[in-house]
Every structure is written in structure tokens, then in C-alpha cells.
Amino acid sequence: MAVSVVIPVYNEVASLKELSEKICAQGSATGGQLQIIFVDDGSTDNSWETIQSIAAANPQTVTGIKLRRNFGKAAALSVGFREAIGEIIFTMDADLQDDPAEMPNFIKKIEEGYDLVSGWKKNRKDPLFDKTLPSRLFNAVTRMLTGVKLHDFNCGFKAYRKEVVGVIPLYGEMHRFIPVFANAEGFKVGEIPVEHHPRKFGKSKYGWYRSIKGCMDLLSVAAMTKFGRRPGHLFGGMGVIVGAVGFVTLLGLWINQLTKHYIGGRPLFFFGILCMLMGVQMICTGVLAELFLRQSGRHCEVPVAQKTGLEKKKNA
Numbered sequence: 458m459a460v461s462v463v464i465p466v467y468n469e470v471a472s473l474k475e476l477s478e479k480i481c482a483q484g485s486a487t488g489g490q491l492q493i494i495f496v497d498d499g500s501t502d503n504s505w506e507t508i509q510s511i512a513a514a515n516p517q518t519v520t521g522i523k524l525r526r527n528f529g530k531a532a533a534l535s536v537g538f539r540e541a542i543g544e545i546i547f548t549m550d551a552d553l554q555d556d557p558a559e560m561p562n563f564i565k566k567i568e569e570g571y572d573l574v575s576g577w578k579k580n581r582k583d584p585l586f587d588k589t590l591p592s593r594l595f596n597a598v599t600r601m602l603t604g605v606k607l608h609d610f611n612c613g614f615k616a617y618r619k620e621v622v623g624v625i626p627l628y629g630e631m632h633r634f635i636p637v638f639a640n641a642e643g644f645k646v647g648e649i650p651v652e653h654h655p656r657k658f659g660k661s662k663y664g665w666y667r668s669i670k671g672c673m674d675l676l677s678v679a680a681m682t683k684f685g686r687r688p689g690h691l692f693g694g695m696g697v698i699v700g701a702v703g704f705v706t707l708l709g710l711w712i713n714q715l716t717k718h719y720i721g722g723r724p725l726f727f728f729g730i731l732c733m734l735m736g737v738q739m740i741c742t743g744v745l746a747e748l749f750l751r752q753s754g755r756h757c758e759v760p761v762a763q764k765t766g767l768e769k770k771k772n773a
Contacts, residue, residue: 459490460560461543465533466497469551470504472657477511477519479557484518493519494537495551499527530613531632538622546617552656555614559651563616572621572644575607575636576614576651603637603678607648610636614651618644634678692743700736703729 462480466473477493484491493515495508508521522536534548545567549555555576566574581592592611599610610633617639625638636646706729 458545459492459543460545460547460564461492461494461541462547462549462557462560463494463496463534463537463541464549464551465530465537466495466500466504466508466551467527467530468500468502468504470500470502470507472551472553473504473507474511476551476553476557477515480560481515481518483557483560490543491518492542494540495519495521496533496537497521497523498530498533499524529630531627531630534632535627538627541619541622544619546619546622548613548615548617550613554654554656556652556654559614559649560616562649562651566647566649567616567618569647570645571647572618573636573639573646574616575609575646575648576612577607577609577648578612578653579608579650581653599634599637603634603640605637605640605646607636607646609648610634612651630674631678634674637678688743688746692739692746696736696739696741696743698736699732699739703732703734703736706732 464476473495477495480493481491495511497505497508505521505523508519508523512519512521520540522540524533524536537548538546545564547560547563549557559576563574563576592609596608596610600606615635621639621644624642625635627635631638640646706725710723710726710729
């Protein structure tokens with residue numbers, strides 16, 4: 458089968474040639490046509506010139522794409538996915554920490570029936586406080602909120618069936634949540650341990666700030682995957698809870714009023730009114746969201762895994 462490898466590049470000039478050689482060495486192991494796509498995400502070093510020279514030396518295998526500026530990893534992956542021709546599409550980082558020799562293991566896992574296989578950097582070779590601890594915390598919270606039981610959502614080394622990348626939303630920093638979106642669409646998501654090498658060149662572009670942004674994105678992802686087709690349940694549920702808090706607060710104050718404890722200008726009175734108003738607003742927002750979803754027709758979009766026998770019925 459044809460295999461495509463999409464590699465976002467940002468200031469990794471020193472590692473590109475060695476990486477391309479290691480991937481090409483796996484061409485025979487993949488058992489079919491090999492395509493390597495380097496996407497230069499606005500590098501400020503000589504990464505693009507190096508990509509051009511690699512592509513010139515391997516025109517049948519290597520494709521280079523240069524973005525006008527640094528748009529982020531999700532945008533680079535999206536561009537690479539559009540150019541990919543393989544039945545199986547790999548993604549990996551350009552820093553040589555991912556080992557292309559693991560590619561046959563990914564393919565074997567996909568052949569077991571998985572649609573997306575994510576790498577798990579079980580023995581991670583990164584600085585403890587800059588990357589390892591933030592990543593572990595992020596992974597634990599993501600597992601808890603999404604229900605997807607992967608050890609390492611941040612690992613850039615993944616393999617997909619081609620149909621997976623066609624339905625996954627990629628923008629902002631959403632690339633790290635691809636397994637979550639795939640699981641929500643009904644694709645079978647798996648994981649294998651991969652060897653993780655220490656960084657040979659340059660320095661990491663990520664740290665604690667990336668995990669903070671990731672946690673903010675995680676809230677959006679949890680809402681999209683769990684309530685994307687039923688937003689009324691999300692807003693309506695929150696509205697009922699907040700409104701109930703306001704109702705109980707005002708009820709308690711009213712009982713006190715009957716026993717000669719006058720409400721006066723107590724802050725609880727205004728708190729109760731505010732909760733009641735917020736509850737009504739949230740419920741109305743949920744109703745409007747459901748109406749919008751119905752008008753757009755997205756509530757009817759149900760992913761279909763396979764079809765069979767339809768052609769015979771049509772001909773009959």
C-alpha cells in the first residue's frame with residue numbers, strides 16, 4: 458500500500474537530511490509507494506533550502522511545501538494531509554526524536570483493524586520540568602475529560618488511514634486532539650509504545666505555556682465531541698443547575714422573610730436573582746443552538762463505516 462509521511466518543519470535545518478534518509482530506508486518495509494512531505498512552517502533558518510535540495514535529489518519521493526509565515530503545527534499538518542496520496546498517512550516531528558524504524562509496527566497495528574494509531578513515548582527523553590511533567594499533567598486531564606484512554610496525546614508520531622484525516626478539524630492548536638476527534642467520529646483508536654531519542658540539534662519550541670493553551674483548547678474539544686450534536690443538553694443542563702441554585706437561594710430568603718428576618722439589601726438576594734437570570738439565558742442559548750443545528754442539517758450527519766449490497770438494490 459502507498460504510505461505518506463507528513464512532517465511539519467520549523468527551524469530544524471540540521472536534522473532534515475538525516476531524517477529523510479532514515480524514512481527512505483523504510484520504503485521497502487512499508488511494502489509500497491513512499492511519499493515524504495516536508496511542510497516548512499515559516500522557518501527563519503535554512504530549512505527551506507535544505508528541503509529543496511532533498512526534493513531535488515529524490516523527486517519521486519520527496520515533496521516540499523513552504524508556508525508564507527508561521528501558522529502553527531495544525532495548519533502545517535492540514536496542508537500536508539491535502540497533498541498526501543497514501544492509504545496510510547504518518548505524521549512525525551522533524552527533530553529526529555521520533556524513529557522512522559517504528560513505521561512497520563504502526564502498519565501492523567493498523568492492519569489489526571485500527572484507524573488511528575498513536576505513539577506513546579513511554580521512556581521520554583525530554584527535560585523533566587519543561588516538557589515531561591506538563592505533558593503528563595495534560596494527558597491525565599485529557600483522559601479524564603474525553604474518555605479516550607491514551608497515555609500520550611502530545612506524541613507527534615501517529616499513523617492514520619486516509620479516511621480519518623478527511624473528517625478531522627485542524628486549526629489553532631487542535632492537532633494534539635486528533636485522537637479525541639477520531640474517537641468521537643467512531644474511528645478505532647489505538648496506541649503503541651515507541652522509542653524516543655534525545656534531541657540532537659536545536660532546542661524545543663514548547664514548554665509550560667503550551668500546556669496552558671492546551672488546557673484551554675481541551676474545554677472546547679470536550680464540548681465539541683460530547684455535545685457537538687446536542688448543544689441544548691450542555692447549555693440547558695448548566696442553565697438548570699445555575700437556575701436551581703438561584704431558586705433555592707431566593708426560597709431560603711423568602712422563608713426568612715416570613716419569620717421576620719427582612720431581606721433588605723443582602724448580597725444573597727442579588728446573587729439569587731443573578732443565578733435565575735443566568736439560568737434562563739443558558740437555557741435559551743441551548744434552544745437557539747439546537748434550532749441552528751437543525752436548520753444547518755448537521756444533526757443528521759451520522760458517520761457511516763461501510764456500505765454493502767446497495768448497488769444490487771439500485772440495479773434491481
